[in-house]
Structures are given as C-alpha cells and as structure tokens.
Amino acid sequence: MVQQMKLPPVVIAFLTSIPLAMVSTLPVQADGGDQTQGYTTYSEKPLSDRLPSASNIHHGGNQEIVKANQRTWLQAVSNSDPVDLRTECSEHLEEAGATPKGWLRDRMLQCFSDRKHVSAIGFDGEPWGEISWDMWVLGYANHGVRQVDYLISMENITYFSLPGKSVNWAQARFDITFNGCSTQMNCPSQTDLADTVLGWEVRPSRSLTFSSDNNTGSSPDFRVPAWLTMNHRFTPAASDNLAPSMQAGMFESKIRFDSAGRTVVGRDYGSVFTDAPLVYVLSLSEDAVKYSARHIYDAQNHPERTFPSWVGKTVPGGSIQDPLTRLTDQAKISENRDASIKVCKDIWGEGYAAGGLQCDEYPFASTYQGGKYGPDSNGGLLRFSARPIPGDDNNAGGGSRLGQKFYWENRVLDGEAFYVRIDQ
Template sequence: MHPRFAERLVMADAYEETVLLHDRVQARLEDALGEHRRQRTDYDDLLVRHETTSLALATAEDAVRTQRQDHRRETARLNALVEEEQDARRRDRTAFDVQLDQARAEHEQQLQARQEEEARLREELRTQESRIQSLRGLLEDSAAEATSLRLERDRLSMDSARLREDLVGLQVELAAAEAGQDTHVEDGMLAPALLTVGQVLDRHPAPQDNGENAGRPQVVQGANPLDGGISKPVSPSAAAQPERDPTVTTRSENIAQWTAKPFWQLNYTSPDTGKLDPANAQIVTGMVTLDMRVSSPTAVPWTDPVMAYSSVRFDYTGRAAGKHKGTVFTEARVELVMSLKDPSVDQSARHILDAQQLPERTFPSWAGKTVPGSTEPLHRRINKTKQDENRDKSIRECREVWGDYSGTPLECDEYPFASTYEGSTKGDNRFSVRLIDGGDNGRGGLLIQKVYEENRILDGDPFYVKINP
C-alpha cells in the first residue's frame, strides 16, 4: 500500500477510536451531568431542610431562653419563700424553746412546791399519828371501862327486873288474899303489906328501854309481840382472834314499840393483837343474819329464820386501807365516780369513758379491744413494785405514740390504773394510755386513793368505775 494511504488508514483508525472514546466520554458526561442534577436537587432539598431546621432551632432556642428566664424567676421566688419559711421556723423554734423553758421552770417550781408540801404533810401526818396512838390508848381504856360498866348495869337491870316481877307477883297474891279473906293471914296484915309493896313499886317504876338496855318488857294485853334475833357464823383467819359479840342479840316488843323505835344497833368487835403486823392483817369474816318471829293470840305464829343477812369483814391492814383497822360489808358495790363536768378531773374522766365505750380508738389500738371497769370489775393491787412496773410500761407506750414529752405539763395517764391487777403489765393489752394535764392526772389519783381508803379496799378487792356525763 502506498505509504500515504497507510498513514491515512492509521488516522482513520485513530479517528474511529477517538469517536468511540468521545462517545464513551459523552456518555459518562451525561451520566455525570445526571448525577450532578440529582445531587443538585438533593442539595436544594437539603438547603430547604437546613433552613427549616435552622428556623426550628432558632425557635427552640428562643423557647429555651424564655424557659430559662422563667426558671430563674421561679427559682428566685421559691428561694425567697424557702428563706421566709426558714425564718418563720427559726422564729417559731425560738418561741417554742422559750415556752418550753418556761414550762420546765414552772414544772420544777411546782415539783419543788409539791415536795415541800409533801414533806410538811408527812411531818404533820407523823404528828397526828402520834396523837392518834395516844388517843387510841385512851379510847381503848375508856371503851374497856365503859364495857365493864355496861355489863354491870345490865346485870343490875336484870336483877332489878326480876325483883320487880317478884314484887308484882307478891302484890297480886296480897290483893287476891285480901279479896278472898284468906283465913291463914292475920287480920290487919294484908292492907299495910299491900300498901308497902305498892309504894315501893311507885317509887321505882320500870325503866324505859334506851336502846342499850336488854330486857323483855311486858307485853300489853291484846298486842302482837315481834321477836328479832341476830346470829353470826364467823370464819377468822388462822392468826386472828375471834370477835366479841354483843351481850344481848334478841329484842322482843309489840308492834307499837317497834314502830316507835324501829332502829336497833348491835356492836361486834374484833380484838386486835396490839400491834400492826404486815404478815397478819387479822382478817376475820362473818355472816350476820336476822331471825324474825311474829306471834299473836289469834293467829298462827310466823317465823323467817333468814329475813336479812350481810357479810362483814374485820381487818388490821394498816395505812394501806386508810384507818389502820376497821370493818366493812364486803357485798356492797364500790364505785369510783367521776364527772365530765368536773373541771378538776375532766381529762381523766374523758379518757376513762373513751376507754370503756370506744376502746378501739385508744392506744394501744387493736380490733375487738375491750377495757374492764364498767361492767367487769377492777381489783386493787397494793404491791408498790408491781404498780411501778405498770407505770413504766404505760410511759413507754405513751412515748412510742407521742414521742418525748418530758419537760412539758403533760403526764401519761393509764387506765385501768397502775394500782390494779388489770394494769398494763397484765399481758392482755386491755388497757389505754393518753397524755393529759399533770394536775388533772394527780387529782384523779387522789380520788382513787380516797375510794380505796373510805371503803377499805384491800388487795384483790373488786370495785367499779363510773363516769357521769
């Protein structure tokens, strides 16, 4: 081939390759342009979203700034309130501390005054007990002398009554002899003798019964006599002496005489051993019964061997029962009575009434709780150690419910009382505690002690508690 044509053929091949390369480049350019358009579109979308996001971010930042400003203002307000509250609490705490100090000072003064008063009363009590002992000796001597004189008087009265009956009988015999002209009697003897006997009877009339004389007066003809008798079976304690009975335990009079004088007193005495012995209270128990008999000339006699009866108890317990020795009717119902209207013990009365009627609302509280004392009796406990154990448990219960109240005028009131077997240490949780005014609590305790002493309630004796509205 001609070299020139060969060169052209090479150029043609190069051209063809160039055209092919151009086509490929063109295709790649179109692809790149398409990709560029897509990216441009994405870029424009991204710019739009960016602008939207920037607006939202600006709005959010504005809201955050506003919230921060509000938060700062609210925080400042709350801080001011907290500061005011703390200031108020500090002022209240200061006032409370002042009141507490005053209450403690008053309590200390009252306690000191109470101790001084107790010391004075204790000294006065010792003086009175000394006087009582001396007076008791004089009274016992006087009583012994009076008993001796009374016995002598009764003996002389009975002798004079028998002599008078003999004189009356002699007077009747003389009158009958004079009326019948008794031949065995000398003339002129009957009238002077009858006159002498009548004068003696007129100068010494029959004595009237003064409540202590013990005779059987003559029954008026046609009247209905009533006989009364007292009997008394006795059960003394092993170390006690039997009691002395009245000299006369019967009374027989007609209805008019009983009506004119319906009261009849008999005195039974239980001798003591002469000294107070804690191991021997000299307890003597007995049953006094009344035997009644009624008779009439025109009716069938009537008899009631046990018309009335009552149990009695003698004891020498000492100071725990008030008077050192005394006698009580043991079947009498003993009640401690308080009133909600009494301002001196109204808090004590309210606590007892709530415990009796609303026991589940008192502390300790449990379902089905009941507290004795109203229909179920309480029983006195004299043992001081056991009483202190009751008080200690009740105080622990008060502190568990209300916290530390020391230094305040309040005291822990307990019901049933610490001086009973039904106190807080019994173990059945049938008790109640409440913080009340200390003065009220003390006056309530004095009422309890008064009932114990006035009714001679000994260890284990029952009694009831009644609250009047």
Template structure:
C-alpha cells in the same frame, strides 16, 4: 302502787268482803266464838300477803297500839318513833335518807349508804288465824328498823335496832297485849375470806323477846360486834375477819300453836381489819356489800384530761390504744380491784408507758405523762395480760391530780388489796 291501782284494789276488797259477808250472814259466829280455836284446829301467825282479800275483811282497821292500850286503861308512855339510842345527827340523817330509799331499805340487806352506814326499814303485816282459814283472831302491823354503823379506826360494828309504828286489829276478846315480837341476832365467820385465827366478839344480849307493850314502851336496843387484834400491823397479815350478822324476826301469841318466823329477815356483811397505813387509819371496819365508786367529773378542770381518757376507755374503747376489734375496758359495769403489790404496780405502769412510746414516740422533756386506765394500782392494769386497757399522753399535772383523787378514794373507803370498786364519769 298508783292512786288508780290503789282505788281499784280497795273497791275489789270491799266487793269481796260484801260477797263474803252476804254468803255467811246466816251462819256467822259471834266475835266471842271466833277468838278461841276449837280443839281440832291449829292457829298460826302468817304474812297477810299470803291470804286472799276476803279473809282480811274484819281486819282492815288498824288501831295505833298506844290508843289500844289507853282503851284498856293502860297508861304506858307513848313511844318515840324517831329517837335512837345514839340520838345524834348521823342517826337522824340516816333514818331520813333510808326512808327516801324505801324499796332498797325493805330488803333483807337494806339500803347500804356507804362502807360505814347501812339501814333497813321493813314493814310487817301479820295475821293470827287458824290454818283451816275459817277464823281470824287478829292482825298486827309494825316497822322494823336496823341502822348499821361501821367504824374507821376501830374494829367495831354497831346496830341500832327498833320495832316502831305498832298497830293492831284484834278480833272479839283477843288480847293484843299478849302478842309478842322476837328479834334474834347471830353471826358467822367466812374463814375462807379471812386471815388466820378470825374471831368476832358478839354482844352479851343477842335476842329480845317482848310483848307489844314492851316494844311500844321501849322500841330501841343496840348490838355491838367487835373483833380482837394483836395491837400491831403484821407483814402479810391484815388480820381480816369477814363475817355476816343475821337477824331472825318472829311473832307469836298464846292462841297460836305455830309462830311466825322469818330467818334472815336482815343480814349484814362486815369486815374487820388491821391493815395499817395502806388503809389510812391503821385498823377499822366496813360493810362489805357497799358499792364503792370513784366519781370523776368532766367539768373538773384539774382532772379534765384524765377524766376524758377514762370516759373514752369506758364508752369509746375504739378511740384508745392498744386498739383491737371488740375491745372492752372494765370499771364502769365490771369492777376494778385494788392492787397493793408495788412490783406489780410498776409492771402495769411500764407496760402502759411502752404503749405510749409505741404510739406517740419520745415525749421526754415535755409536760406530758403517760396516763393508764385501768389504773396501775388495780389488778386489771395494763400488765394483766388481756390488753383491756388504754394508755394516753396527757398533761402531767392533770395526771398527778387524778392519782391523788384515786388514792383519796382508797383511804376514804378503806379499800384493801382485792377490794372491788367502780369508776363513774359525770358531765
């Protein structure tokens, strides 16, 4: 929100509150009256964004929970807003980067940095009120963090979870120390995208139900999900297990008949595999929703010809062969998918070489090689049957260097057969 929009919103809220107070001054209930719903009323915790501004008039002054505890004579230790159970540089760096991607980070899937790191930082603003809307009992603000770490070389995914920056605005005698926040994790397996006998081992504890005092004192906890394997590479079976880890976020109060519950407040797609050398390390785990890109630069002298070829195929397909009206080539906005089968790779390569011979003739005895895009190691290669490819003669050393860059990307991101990726060309 811009500063001008924020100023107008504050003025509108102030005006709404003034009008509401003026209209109800003669019949206003005392704070004590407002803290206890009448027997014919039902109290609930709701998202503040669902309420009109005038119903938030008495709830706009947040008190840091540590200060609230101190005002009640409670000397609970202050929480650390930055420490995590895995207090290392990776976690610290991920938190900083997550804060820089605030819009993506507050979504249910969070900001996914890579196939091995993800992060959610989601703010909450909840109000305890009766369903008739005539009484409000309090308000709480807090941030939920979920740092995800998948491991290349181990079939394990870890989630460092926390509730931080708790602030409250209780009304009258309402006791915010009795308010609770609940985080409950579960997982499911997509058998259709997994290899036979898929299994996931969940952590012993998957639910944490604490008072605000408990979260303030100990804001962090960690969950580790693993998957068993046979201990060896199996022909035709990568022992893939595609799973989804999901969190439900809840909040309640002794004075609330209806609790707040957000199913799917966080979700994480994760895959365990034992694919062997084709993936680099023989086994590992990745976050499947990460966008993988092969980034190539036109300024890189070692691969300038192959990069220019990809740029032309993506942006100027009319300059490439085979040439046909309306030709498009995937890889920029439409993903490519890795191909492992050697025979199919050879078929892609042979089809591209035939095109090079048709256009440029015999180039044997030269330093030139036939470069194909999409790559022969993708399902979208030249032999896919739709002529959405390009073949071009380029310097042989350049062509081979480009192939090594592609293979390095496969290994670095644990790309298996059928996994999607994109190709990005920079200046």
C-alpha cells in the same frame, strides 16, 4: 368511846317481806332443820285490807321519844351522825324495804325500813286479829374501829282483835335473833331483843354491836368476813290459843373487819358492808379531772382510739362483770406504771412530758389490770391504755382522789373488785 366514823361518798338492812310462795326458800338451821317448822308465816299484806270489819285499832308509840333515844345512842357509838342516815333512808323507802339487804348508802351505812304485819291465827287456821309496826334498822360500819353497830326499832305498833275474838296483845312477844356471828368475832348478848309487845311499845329501840379483835383473821390484813341474817318471831300470850308466827331470813348484812393499816386504807382498823357497790366516778364536765375522765371514757367506749392499738381491743373496768381489782404491792404498781410510760414514749416520743404532761394509764397502775400485770394475767392481751394528759389532772383523777378518797374511805383491800363510771 368509838372513834368518829369517816363516811365515804356512795345498812343493817332488816326484815323485808318474804311472799308466801317463797316459804320453801327460807334458810335452814346448821343441822339442816327447817327454822320455820311449827310457825305460820308473816303476812304479806295487812289483814285489815282483807277484813275491813276490823275495829278498835290500838295505836301506840311516841315518835319524839323514839327519835330522842336514837340520837342518844348515836352519840354514844359514834359521837355524831353527820349523814343523818335515817333521813336519807326515808328518801329511799322503796329500796330500803324491797330486799333483805335494804338500802346501802355506801360501805359505811346501811338501813332497812318497812311496815310489817302479823295475823294472829288460831289453831283452826282462822284469823283472830292483827298486829303491825314500822321496822327500822340502821347499820353503821366504822373507818377506824373493827366494829359494826345496829340500831333496831319497832315503831308505831298497832293491833286489833276481830269481832268476837280477844287477843292478849300486850303480853304477846316479839323475839329478834341475829345469826352468823363467828368465833373470830365478839358476839353480843341478844336477850334485849326479846320482849313483850308492851315492852317494845315502852322502849321501841334496841341495839347490837358486833366487833372483832385487831389481830384476828386471815393475814396479812386480818380480814374477818361475816354474813349476818335475821329471824323475827311472834309468840302469842300463853293465855291465848294461837299459833306462833315467824319470818326467817328477813334481813341480811354482809360485813368485813380488817386491820389493813394506814398506808393501805388510811386508818389501821375498820369494818365495811361488803354488799355496797364499789363504783369510782369521774365526770367529763368537771374541769379538775376532765382529761382523766375523757381518757377512761375513750378506753371503755372507744378502745380503737387508744394505745397500744390492736384489732378487737377491749378495756376492762366499765362494769362489775368486767371489773378492776385493787393492787397494793408498791413494786408491782411501779411495774405497771413503767409499762404505761413505755407506751407513751413509743407513741409520743421521749419528750411526751413537755409542758407539764404526765403519762396517764387506765386501768390504773394500782390495779391488777394495769399495764404490766393485766397482760400477764389475760394471755398477753394489752387491754390497757396510756396517753399524756396534764399532770394536775392526772394526779387528781388517778392519784389522790382514787387513793385517799375512794380506796381509803371505802377500805378497798388488795384484790377487791370495783368498776369505774364516767358521767357527763
């Protein structure tokens, strides 16, 4: 039984539509061959919209059975689904179907949802009919186990044949394949993702689990990255004289396994979706961190108000184009902090800490942009700020909340980039 996931506050994304104009950009096989050779492409818009004479549309699938099967699967892989990813994804459907990444709630949860269409095309190029379905993929990374689980569903399948045409829809096949599993991973069998249309109607949900052994990967934290991509194929029944269809690169999911350890990320082992943006958020209106938030806001937006002071000063961390990167070496973190304390003493005097104040630094001491190592890496420019603020506020804004909440729950490793946003 997989340990229960601890989800951060921030999918696989699957089968998103590729316009016909973009066929030339489809992925190629490892040997350089075009994966789409011999296939027609999936439809961007339903055939029924273009040919309103369609009739006798078949509807299949029981949504209550689908949801019950999903609940059973979730209990098996994670003991619970405290966030209810599917419901949240339903509130982000435009984003969930817009790109191959789908919608990433955070580094632990990813989803895709979109209505898909395939026209059955004769070898003369004429359409015979169409099959459509709701494509869902729910992706679950794990804070505690080097494992990523995907639940893949084809729901609400409908199909029709055009007048004068007959398609053996029930015996046509859908084949789903995930590419990108490496020798550093435990790659699952994918035979269950190939079935007839009738088979998908009877059992709409299937699952895959990718994992990696704890001591596999690059040191010191045994990182194993992977870029999973998804192909979806439609093969007509052998009795039908129809062309197969394919959508390559419909989905992508970038994942990473690590064994960074409890002192770095709270739990020894885990996995994340690396395409999820890493944003540390504080609010000026939250009393517990209002001084920390104000300090960061000034540093990012009014660096002329900060010390050390110099003409043209800028401070990093306000955007992904000029990010902060995590530092885990405790000795270097202490050196960053000492450099900031020196500024507090130089500007406010030796007694700067009177009344329970502490020297707050931004960028944080736990980043490579801190008071000591920031200047060392950017030509000596002092692109940091230090000022005394109340100790409780400092410990909340740049201490436990940053460390145990943001770093740990997102499994942010040494050298990983993030940025800081200050809300009103």
